Amino acid sequence: MKAVVMAGGEGTRLRPMTANQPKPLLPVINRPIMEHVLRLLKRHGFDETVVTVQFLAALIRNYFGDGEELGMSLSYATEEMPLGTAGSVKNAEEALRDDRFLVISGDALTDIDLTEMVRFHESNDALVTIGLKRVPNPLEFGIIIVDEEYRIQRFLEKPTWGQVFSDTVNTGIYVMEPEVLDYVEAGESVDWSGDVFPKLLAEGARLFGYVADCYWEDVGTHESYLKAQADMLSGKVDIDLDGFEVMPGVWIAEGAEVDPEAVLKGPLYIGDYAKVEAGVELREFTVLGSNVVVKEGAFLHRAVVHDNVFVAPSTNLRGCVIGKNTDIMSGARVEEGAIVGDECVIESEAYVSSGVKVYPFKTIEAGAVVNTSVIWESRGQRNLFGPRGVSGLINVEITPELAVRLASAYATTLRKGTTVITGRDASRAARTLKRAVISALTSSAINVEDLEACPLPVARFETGREDCAGGIYIRTTLGDPQGVDILFLDADGADLSLNAQRKLERVFGRQEYRRAFPGEIAELNYPARVVETYTRDLLRRVDMSGVREAELKIVLDVAGGTASLVLPALLGKVGVEVLTRNNGLDEVNPTETLAERMRDLQRLGELVSSSRAAFGVRFDPVGERISLVDENGELISDDRALLVMLDLVAAERRAGRVALPVTTTRVAEKVCRYHGVQVEWTSTSQDVLTRAVADPDIVFAGDGRGGFLMPEFSTTVDGIAAFIKLVGLIARTRLTLSQIDARIPEAHLLRRSVPTPWAAKGSVMRTVVEAGGDRQIDTTDGVRVVEDDGRWVLVLPDPSEAVTHLWAEGPDEDAAQALLEEWAAVVERAGS
Numbered sequence: 132m133k134a135v136v137m138a139g140g141e142g143t144r145l146r147p148m149t150a151n152q153p154k155p156l157l158p159v160i161n162r163p164i165m166e167h168v169l170r171l172l173k174r175h176g177f178d179e180t181v182v183t184v185q186f187l188a189a190l191i192r193n194y195f196g197d198g199e200e201l202g203m204s205l206s207y208a209t210e211e212m213p214l215g216t217a218g219s220v221k222n223a224e225e226a227l228r229d230d231r232f233l234v235i236s237g238d239a240l241t242d243i244d245l246t247e248m249v250r251f252h253e254s255n256d257a258l259v260t261i262g263l264k265r266v267p268n269p270l271e272f273g274i275i276i277v278d279e280e281y282r283i284q285r286f287l288e289k290p291t292w293g294q295v296f297s298d299t300v301n302t303g304i305y306v307m308e309p310e311v312l313d314y315v316e317a318g319e320s321v322d323w324s325g326d327v328f329p330k331l332l333a334e335g336a337r338l339f340g341y342v343a344d345c346y347w348e349d350v351g352t353h354e355s356y357l358k359a360q361a362d363m364l365s366g367k368v369d370i371d372l373d374g375f376e377v378m379p380g381v382w383i384a385e386g387a388e389v390d391p392e393a394v395l396k397g398p399l400y401i402g403d404y405a406k407v408e409a410g411v412e413l414r415e416f417t418v419l420g421s422n423v424v425v426k427e428g429a430f431l432h433r434a435v436v437h438d439n440v441f442v443a444p445s446t447n448l449r450g451c452v453i454g455k456n457t458d459i460m461s462g463a464r465v466e467e468g469a470i471v472g473d474e475c476v477i478e479s480e481a482y483v484s485s486g487v488k489v490y491p492f493k494t495i496e497a498g499a500v501v502n503t504s505v506i507w508e509s510r511g512q513r514n515l516f517g518p519r520g521v522s523g524l525i526n527v528e529i530t531p532e533l534a535v536r537l538a539s540a541y542a543t544t545l546r547k548g549t550t551v552i553t554g555r556d557a558s559r560a561a562r563t564l565k566r567a568v569i570s571a572l573t574s575s576a577i578n579v580e581d582l583e584a585c586p587l588p589v590a591r592f593e594t595g596r597e598d599c600a601g602g603i604y605i606r607t608t609l610g611d612p613q614g615v616d617i618l619f620l621d622a623d624g625a626d627l628s629l630n631a632q633r634k635l636e637r638v639f640g641r642q643e644y645r646r647a648f649p650g651e652i653a654e655l656n657y658p659a660r661v662v663e664t665y666t667r668d669l670l671r672r673v674d675m676s677g678v679r680e681a682e683l684k685i686v687l688d689v690a691g692g693t694a695s696l697v698l699p700a701l702l703g704k705v706g707v708e709v710l711t712r713n714n715g716l717d718e719v720n721p722t723e724t725l726a727e728r729m730r731d732l733q734r735l736g737e738l739v740s741s742s743r744a745a746f747g748v749r750f751d752p753v754g755e756r757i758s759l760v761d762e763n764g765e766l767i768s769d770d771r772a773l774l775v776m777l778d779l780v781a782a783e784r785r786a787g788r789v790a791l792p793v794t795t796t797r798v799a800e801k802v803c804r805y806h807g808v809q810v811e812w813t814s815t816s817q818d819v820l821t822r823a824v825a826d827p828d829i830v831f832a833g834d835g836r837g838g839f840l841m842p843e844f845s846t847t848v849d850g851i852a853a854f855i856k857l858v859g860l861i862a863r864t865r866l867t868l869s870q871i872d873a874r875i876p877e878a879h880l881l882r883r884s885v886p887t888p889w890a891a892k893g894s895v896m897r898t899v900v901e902a903g904g905d906r907q908i909d910t911t912d913g914v915r916v917v918e919d920d921g922r923w924v925l926v927l928p929d930p931s932e933a934v935t936h937l938w939a940e941g942p943d944e945d946a947a948q949a950l951l952e953e954w955a956a957v958v959e960r961a962g963s
Contacts, residue, residue, distance in 0.1 A: 132230055132249070134177040135220050137303075138165055138237035139185030139210055144352050147472035147490040147506075148452060153187045155237040156194060157356065158437060160363050160372060161384070161402045161420055163194065164350055165237040167370055169201055175245040177233060178203050181226050183219040185210040216303070217321040224312050234305040236349075240359045242369035243304060243345040252306040255281070257339040259311055259331065262304030264347045274300050275340055283338040286329055299340070302347050345369075353452065353470055360435050361416040364398035372400065384421075402438070420455065434465075437473070451483075454491065463495075478889065482640070497889050500640035503533065515639060516632045517931040518817075520618040522608060525560045529615045531567040538568040538603065539644035540635050541619055542575035545600045547651060552602035552620070554582040554590035556693055556753050558721035560615055561605040568603050568617075569655060576647035579655045584716065586693040586754030588849035589665050591624030593658070595845070596668075601627075606753050607721040610728075625821040625847050666701045669852055672844045674859050679706035681862035684744040686710045686760075687854075688735045691717030692752030697851060707858060710742060722752050732758060732766050740764030745861060746868050748854050756837035757850040759857075761868035770795075773833040774802060774875050775868060776853070779860040780831040781806035787830035790823040793911050793925060794938050795835050796878035814912030815927070821846055879947045880940040885955055887935040887962040892928045895935055898961035899926045899954070916954070922946060924954045935962070 142154030149157065155165035165182075172180060180203055184191050188209050198205030208223035220227070220234055231252070233245065243262060252260035261283065263275060276285045276299065286301075301324055314330060315321050331338055346368045348359045362368055364380065374384035380397025383389060387401045392409030399413050405423040407413065414432035419425065423436050426444040434448035437455040442448070446459050450467035453459065457471055462480040465471060469483045472491035477483060481495045484502035489495065493505050515521055521537060523529040545551070551572055555561035562584075569579050580597065582590055587604055594602035601620050608614030619627045619635065627635065638644070647653065684707070689695045691713045702709050712735065723731070732749055739747040739760050747760035759767040759775070767775060774796070777789060781803055788809045791799055795812075803810050808830070813819050817834065824832045824846045832840040839853035840846065861868070887895055899914045907917040913927030913936075925938040935958050941947035 132177065132232060133227060134172050134180045134233045134235060135223060135227065136165065136168060136172075136180055136182045136235055136237045137216060137219055138191055139183050139188075139213065139219055140238060141186045142238065142351070145350075145356065147470055147488050148353075148356070148454065150472055151187075151491050152473075153184075153191055154350075156190060157238070157350070158420065159240055159350070159356075159359050160400050160418060161438075162373065164240060164359075165191070165195070166201075167240060168235060168237055169195070169198070169203060169205075170370070171242065171245065172233075172235070173201060173203055177245070180204070181206050181208055181223045182237070183208045183210065183223055185213055185219070213320060214318070215320040215322045215326075217315045217323045217327050218319060221312055221315040221317055221321065224317075227312065228309050231306060231308050234303075234307060236303040238351075239303060239347065239349045240363075240368065240370075241302065241304070241345060241347040243302070243343045243347060245304075248304070248341045248343065249306055251281075251341045252339070255339045256337060257306070258308050258336045259328070260306040260339045260341050261328075262302040262347075263299045263340045263342045264302050264345070265342070266300050277340040277342070281340050281342065283328075283332060283340050286324060286332065299342060302343070303349075306341075353468065356452070357416075357433065357435060357450065360418050361398075361433070364400060364416055364418070366398075374400065374403075426461075433467075443479075460497070484640075484642075500636070502640060502642060515636045516627075519608065519616040520626070522614060522616045524613050525615045529564065529617065531564060534564045534567040534605075534617065535571040536639060536642070536644070537617060537635075538571035539575055540639035541601070541603065542572050542577045543638045543643065543645040544631070544634055545577060547576035547645075547647070548578065548653070549600035550578040550580055550598065552580050552582060552590055552594040552597070552599050554585045554587070554602070554604045556587075556606040556721050557584055557691070557716040557718050558607045558615075559718055561607060561721070564605050564615065564617070565603075568605070572603075573653040573655055574647060575645050576651040576653050578653040580658050581655060582658070582661055584693055584696065585661070586697055586851060587618075588754055588845070588847070588851050589661060589693075589697060591620060591847040591849070592665050592668075592845060593624075593661055594620050594622070595624035595847075596664070597658075604753075609722055609751060610724055612720070612722055612724075623821075623825075623846060626818045628818050628822075629816070662697050662700055665697065666704065669701070669844055669855060670704055673841065673852065673855050674843075675705065675855070676859070676863065678859055678862040681865070682708070683858065683862060684708040684710075684742065685858070686712070686735060686739045686742060686744045686747040687714075688712040688731055688747070688749040689714045690723065690731070690750055690752050691715060691720060692750060692754060694750040694754035694851060697754070701851070701855070705855070705858065710738060710744070712738070728758075732760065736760045736764030736766060738764075746857075748857070750850050750854075751837070754850050755848050757839070757853055758837055759868060761872065763869055765869070767868060767872060769837050770835055770878065770880065771872060771875070772837065773835045773839075774799060774878070775871050776833060776839055776857065777831065778802050778806070778871055778875055779857070779864065781808040782864070783860060784808065784830045788826075788828050790820055790829050790832035790840075792820060792834055793909070793913070793915060794927075796880045796940055797921075797923070798876050798878040801876060812909075812911055816912070817848070821848075878940070879942065879944050880938060881944075881947045881951050882939075883937045883951055883955055884929075884934045885937065885958045885962065887928065887933055887958065889933050891962040892935065895958055895961040896926065896928065899957060902954075902957050918950075922950050924950050926954060926958060 138155040142149035156163045374382040382400045384403035386404040389407045390409040393407045394412040399417040401419045402421040405419045407425045408427045410427040412430045416433045417431045418435045420438035422439045425442040428445040431448045433450040436453045439456045441458045443461040447464045451465045451469040454473035456474045459477045460479040463477045465483040466485040468486045471489045476494045478497035480498045482500045488504040555565045590604045604618045695714045735747045749758045759772045792815045838848040841852045903916040909915040915925040917923045922941045927936045939951035
């Protein structure tokens with residue numbers, strides 16, 4: 132008599148464990164579930180077995196081969212497409228026509244007495260005998276009712292509680308006569324319980340139910356997978372464990388090394404050639420796979436660890452599953468119900484929260500708090516905030532659900548009843564996410580003033596002007612149409628400080644969100660005349676004298692962005708002649724790639740030169756940053772544009788200080804010194820630059836990336852205000868941009884990025900300080916080493932990527948290049 136093992140299912144509910152391996156190969160106490168099934172068949176005399184395979188079939192065939200190692204004869208019937216439980220058996224019909232046969236699932240753990248079940252089938256002269264089991268919760272199974280002679284009376288697949296008429300469920304184990312295959316259509320998806328058995332019952336066929344007093348667990352969920360491990364360790368399953376019971380409930384397989392100082396509290400299982408060091412504590416229902424290494428101080432309780440996993444010191448694993456070939460680094464914690472897929476890296480001090488699923492081949496960064504599943508993204512971030520706020524792929528990493536949680540965390544950091552400004556760029560994705568944000572804020576007792584689509588500077592201005600606790604602005608990532616940034620603003624309209632970011636991250640990580648009582652749910656309002664107020668205040672505070680007399684002609688490119696909502700009202704009051712391109716909201720293309728940006732800048736230059744305009748300006752899609760084109764149509768790079776604006780402001784003010792990031796060329800010092808202005812160097816963080824501008828002595832600031840801050844109007848980056856300021860300065864100096872650029876010395880500043888593992892960043896910076904020796908060292912941001920001849924290099928680790936950035940400046944290109952090469956080699960050696 133032959134057996135059929137059905138092993139074609141994907142096991143989607145068990146992902147990520149089944150993301151790259153079929154469900155029948157999942158290990159239960161270090162043996163695949165299907166191997167336990169095959170050993171059961173062998174024990175009851177089923178030596179010839181047909182295995183039906185479909186999903187990742189090659190992996191099953193390669194693992195079990197022809198069955199020789201198990202003392203069996205295995206053959207395979209492969210489905211090109213899923214054929215259902217009956218269709219897959221029909222697919223193996225050639226091997227089953229000779230005699231009755233047994234069908235059993237390859238992914239259910241059981242010790243059913245198959246010999247007794249066959250005898251029961253024969254004694255009742257049955258066409259089909261179905262293995263039945265009484266369970267306390269039958270909702271996930273097909274329930275069956277039998278009469279006093281065990282003849283089947285009724286079927287019902289996966290009932291509701293209102294439909295439950297029995298606690299006897301179908302185990303998927305059948306003894307069948309070969310003629311039953313005549314009721315199955317070849318090549319079609321057919322199910323035994325849903326299609327074939329009801330038809331046979333209607334025809335009066337002899338269908339019997341064998342109610343087994345046995346262990347049976349359908350390993351279909353993560354909970355049932357862990358339960359199956361615990362049940363085997365508790366002796367509830369009549370299956371032999373491969374190993375030695377060295378003390379009650381503690382099983383150790385061949386070749387395993389367990390230090391006598393390790394604490395073992397069974398039942399638990401340690402696989403072959405595993406190594407458990409002194410100081411490790413293994414608690415109940417822990418299973419270690421083959422070649423697992425558990426280092427000193429680790430704590431594991433109800434943890435199932437697959438083969439070849441490294442568990443570093445001081446780790447804590449509770450009620451979780453760790454896939455094979457994964458590294459759990461020192462101090463990491465993986466909580467109850469979390470599943471980590473194969474070949475992942477959980478770096479030091481990372482925290483994987485309860486219920487989180489980490490799919491195969493992912494890295495969770497050191498110190499990261501991960502409370503949502505890591506599926507598509509390549510790594511779990513250490514920090515929630517990056518250089519552009521909270522950023523990620525639209526509807527992959529940044530979803531409406533995440534937006535709700537972020538806004539709820541932000542609201543929890545604010546007092547009830549306060550007001551938050553919201554705004555967005557022109558994209559539909561930003562509009563969708565903003566709606567989710569507004570719902571979360573109002574449900575957390577935070578009033579919302581929604582500016583809808585507006586320039587980012589206007590949102591910052593309105594947040595700082597009104598009595599607001601902060602703001603949230605959502606925009607498409609610059610240069611990446613698939614990405615989105617969620618910016619959180621403080622009460623002044625600036626980006627949140629690092630301390631405020633950490634506070635928000637702590638609330639988000641703990642998921643301790645505040646909710647309003649019904650009477651506290653807040654209001655949503657749409658403030659009126661925001662653009663008029665912004666325009667009025669801008670023209671009142673920025674010096675516009677001499678503009679009308681200069682009769683300037685200017686070409687603007689608004690990039691299809693939100694600046695187009697402000698510029699018409701503004702330009703009508705300025706007194707300049709303007710030619711405007713892309714002056715309308717573009718919902719479909721809310722950002723541009725670098726190639727598109729350069730193409731549009733070239734077109735802008737052509738328009739400037741052909742129209743004999745004074746200069747051209749291109750805004751970014753949210754009106755925050757600008758690019759400049761001189762009167763000849765030549766693009767002025769962002770580095771040079773900063774020097775040009777600096778020269779114009781310093782020449783007019785002749786006093787005060789300017790704030791610049793440490794990555795700026797030191798030519799800026801020469802420009803300032805010439806005009807009697809001092810430089811205050813800041814870190815590259817935008818919130819630090821913003822705080823510096825709050826000082827009354829600061830007359831100008833810029834970040835070297837097209838972002839300018841005009842303290843007389845605003846302490847935040849504002850491209851619209853920078854444009855208006857530039858118009859006034861050019862009108863009064865009566866010089867062209869090319870003339871101003873020409874009088875500024877040439878800068879020779881080079882940049883390079885060196886890949887650096889996260890774990891090596893600290894040692895890299897220490898090495899750089901040591902290599903600096905007696906030379907002047909500045910640690911305003913990163914480490915800046917100054918040579919005796921004035922050459923300098925800045926080494927700065929990236930806060931969100933595994934790279935280290937270097938800037939080097941010298942008197943000429945060759946000197947700067949040599950310095951960059953020298954220090955890049957230092958960083959590469961220290962990081963290797």
